[in-house]
Amino acid sequence: MSMFGFECQPYSSTDQLIILNNIRSGILCASNCNQQPLCHYFDYDVSTKIYRTFMDASIVASTSSSSRVGSVRYTPDLYSSYGQLCTPNNCEINRYLVCNNANRCQCPPGLVWNMEMCVVTNNFSHYWNTTGNTVAGISGNAGVTAEQLYKPISVAVDSTNTLYISDFGNNRVQKWLPGASNGTTVAGQSSGTSGSGLSDLYRPFQVAVDLNGGIFVADAWNNRVVYWSNGSYSGILIAGDGTSGSANNQLSSPQGVALDSSTNTLYISDSGNNRVMRYLSGASSGDVVVGINGELNGPRGLYYDVLSNSILIANAQANNILRWVYGANSSTLVAGDSNGLSGNTSLLFASPVDVKLDSMGNVYVADESKKRIQFFLYGQVNGTTIAGVNGIAGSTSMLFNTPCALAIDNELNLYVADIYNSRIQQFLHN
Numbered sequence: 082m083s084m085f086g087f088e089c090q091p092y093s094s095t096d097q098l099i100i101l102n103n104i105r106s107g108i109l110c111a112s113n114c115n116q117q118p119l120c121h122y123f124d125y126d127v128s129t130k131i132y133r134t135f136m137d138a139s140i141v142a143s144t145s146s147s148s149r150v151g152s153v154r155y156t157p158d159l160y161s162s163y164g165q166l167c168t169p170n171n172c173e174i175n176r177y178l179v180c181n182n183a184n185r186c187q188c189p190p191g192l193v194w195n196m197e198m199c200v201v202t203n204n205f206s207h208y209w210n211t212t213g214n215t216v217a218g219i220s221g222n223a224g225v226t227a228e229q230l231y232k233p234i235s236v237a238v239d240s241t242n243t244l245y246i247s248d249f250g251n252n253r254v255q256k257w258l259p260g261a262s263n264g265t266t267v268a269g270q271s272s273g274t275s276g277s278g279l280s281d282l283y284r285p286f287q288v289a290v291d292l293n294g295g296i297f298v299a300d301a302w303n304n305r306v307v308y309w310s311n312g313s314y315s316g317i318l319i320a321g322d323g324t325s326g327s328a329n330n331q332l333s334s335p336q337g338v339a340l341d342s343s344t345n346t347l348y349i350s351d352s353g354n355n356r357v358m359r360y361l362s363g364a365s366s367g368d369v370v371v372g373i374n375g376e377l378n379g380p381r382g383l384y385y386d387v388l389s390n391s392i393l394i395a396n397a398q399a400n401n402i403l404r405w406v407y408g409a410n411s412s413t414l415v416a417g418d419s420n421g422l423s424g425n426t427s428l429l430f431a432s433p434v435d436v437k438l439d440s441m442g443n444v445y446v447a448d449e450s451k452k453r454i455q456f457f458l459y460g461q462v463n464g465t466t467i468a469g470v471n472g473i474a475g476s477t478s479m480l481f482n483t484p485c486a487l488a489i490d491n492e493l494n495l496y497v498a499d500i501y502n503s504r505i506q507q508f509l510h511n
Contacts, residue, residue: 082107082125083150088143089124089135096137104132111151118176118189124150157197162186164388183390183407193441193459207443207456209467209495212478213506216496217244217257217264221476223503225251225273227263235287235382235435236498236505237296238488244496245296246505247285247486252276254288254298254309257505268298268309268316277303277323280315286336287350287382287435287486297347299335306335306349306360320349320360320367327354330366339383339392348392350380357383357394357405371405371412378421382435382447382486395436395446400429402436402446415444416457416464425451425471427463435486439493447484447497454487454497454508468495468508476502 091097098120104110107125110132114120122135128147140150155177162171162178165186172178172186177199181187188199218230225231231250238244244257246264251273255264269282277283284302291297294311297319305321321332333353340347345362348370356372357380371377371394379398386393391406393415401417416430423431431450438444442459445467452474455464469481476482482501489495493510 082111083140085149086143086146087124087140087150088126088145088148089122089133089138089150090141091135091138096135098134098136101132103130105130107149107151114151114153115176118179119192120153121155122150122152124148155198160198163188163194163199181389183388185388187388188442193443195441207458207465207467208511209493209508210511211468211508213468213497213508214478215504216507217246217255217505218503220502220504223250225271227265227271230255230264230503230505231273232500233485233498233503233505234500235285235486236488236496237288237290238490238496239290239294240491242490244488244505245288245290246498247288247298248273249284249286249500252282252284254282254285254296267311268296268307275302278315279307279318282307287338289338289340289347291340291345292342297338297340299338299349301334301336301352304332304334306332306338306347319347320358325353328366329358329368332358336381337383337395339385341385341387341390343387348383348385350383350394352380355380357392371403374411376403376412381433384436384438386438388442393436393438393444395433397432397434397449400431400433402430402433402444416446416455416462423450427455427465430455437487437489439489445487445489445495447487449483449485452481452484454484454495468497468506478506481506 110125114123120134122138125132126148167180178186192199223231234249235247242259246255252275253269256267257264275283286299286301289297304325306319307316309316325333336352337350347360349358355377358367359370360367381397382395384393394403399421400423402415403412405412433446434449435447444457446455453466453469456467474482481499485500486498495508497506
């Protein structure tokens with residue numbers, strides 16, 4: 082505990098947890114705080130016997146000479162079980178972590194992961210450079226050469242910061258190494274030719290990358306999802322039969338894919354049928370997990386959240402972001418309007434086409450028609466524009482001419498597929 086003459090000052094009203102009177106000693110206060118997972122700081126006045134706990138606070142001089150401050154020890158080594166399976170030896174007996182419904186250790190509610198330990202969201206720096214760098218394609222110069230892109234509609238990033246770009250107008254997927262000036266075709270024809278064979282693509286949308294560098298491609302106009310293993314010259318049919326339909330073995334213009342790498346379960350935005358399908362590994366047909374209740378309208382990008390065993394859905398034409406947790410009968414609203422209202426405020430979207438989540442639970446949305454990327458702190462419904470300018474299209478380094486997809490790397494740098502500028506823009510995290 083601190084010397085006398087100090088007290089806690091909360092950053093906001095939600096940071097103060099409890100106030101108790103007639104507490105006999107500071108030792109009892111310390112013991113009580115240690116039993117509360119959200120208690121990070123407390124102060125205790127030995128004269129008035131008043132004890133207060135806080136989730137986050139600054140330590141300031143007190144008008145009372147009998148007030149002292151205590152804090153709970155927080156160091157990265159105490160969070161070594163984060164993301165691991167729950168066992169009696171880790172987060173089941175750990176005040177610093179809790180067990181989620183996917184049976185993995187995660188931060189207690191109200192705290193977020195900052196790559197080392199769980200912290201209060203106030204301490205997270207959610208700032209990016211507003212000037213983007215073109216890291217793939219030639220801005221404003223569409224084409225089919227290895228240096229060019231033509232209507233890039235999706236971007237994914239792996240653990241090495243290699244980009245995988247759905248080059249929609251060229252009917253191919255390009256692999257772009259960090260710092261490279263050109264890409265390599267890893268799915269479809271490098272010439273841009275479309276087709277329905279397993280070595281071809283026809284208007285590919287979202288790509289999901291597996292742990293071996295293979296890619297699942299939503300081959301929209303072929304009404305299928307195809308898997309291309311690392312280095313392969315042709316794909317393997319995973320879902321759909323190549324014809325548009327609504328049977329459980331058919332798809333209609335699939336535009337989003339997300340992979341649960343632990344089970345190789347694939348989730349597909351079956352956009353033409355307004356549903357999300359789940360395909361178990363090796364299955365020839367899927368089952369509908371979202372859309373039965375009519376809540377979807379033109380679903381696009383998907384994101385699988387391993388910690389909560391759930392998928393986030395960019396429900397584009399309904400102007401909202403939904404979450405479906407494994408086993409649930411319905412989805413829940415994450416951001417946007419539940420009734421489909423569009424707009425340019427911090428609460429609304431106009432055609433949100435892609436969604437991503439970082440390791441702290443913060444949400445990122447490509448708000449296509451408003452030409453911006455919106456950022457939502459964990460648990461918040463008010464977004465902040467971190468790239469682009471609300472409602473203004475352009476080709477400068479600060480503007481988009483329709484942002485269609487986004488990706489986040491391990492350092493929280495942002496990548497945006499700027500479709501009509503034929504480029505991928507990178508925005509560095511500060």
